[in-house]
Amino acid sequence: MLETIKLNQLGCPSCVKKIESGVKQQDGVNSVEVLFNSSKVKVDFDEATVTRHDIEMVIEKLGYTIRG
Incomplete structure (x- = not known):
């Protein structure tokens, strides 16, 4: 599955x-x-292995904010 996740501006x-x-x-x-x-x-x-939510959690743990 191909997904696009929007983030707050990258620094x-x-x-x-x-x-x-x-x-x-x-x-x-x-x-x-x-x-x-x-x-x-x-x-x-x-x-079947990983969800979008799992991926978003990794991104947030790295210190980035997901944009609605």
């Missing part, structure tokens, strides 16, 4: 690597791409 380009690295560690995540300029995270994942 620096190094945030991209931090989020991508953290999300990629989740079982069931096939790919992740963080779009710095639009503050979006595109994630392809297996919903």
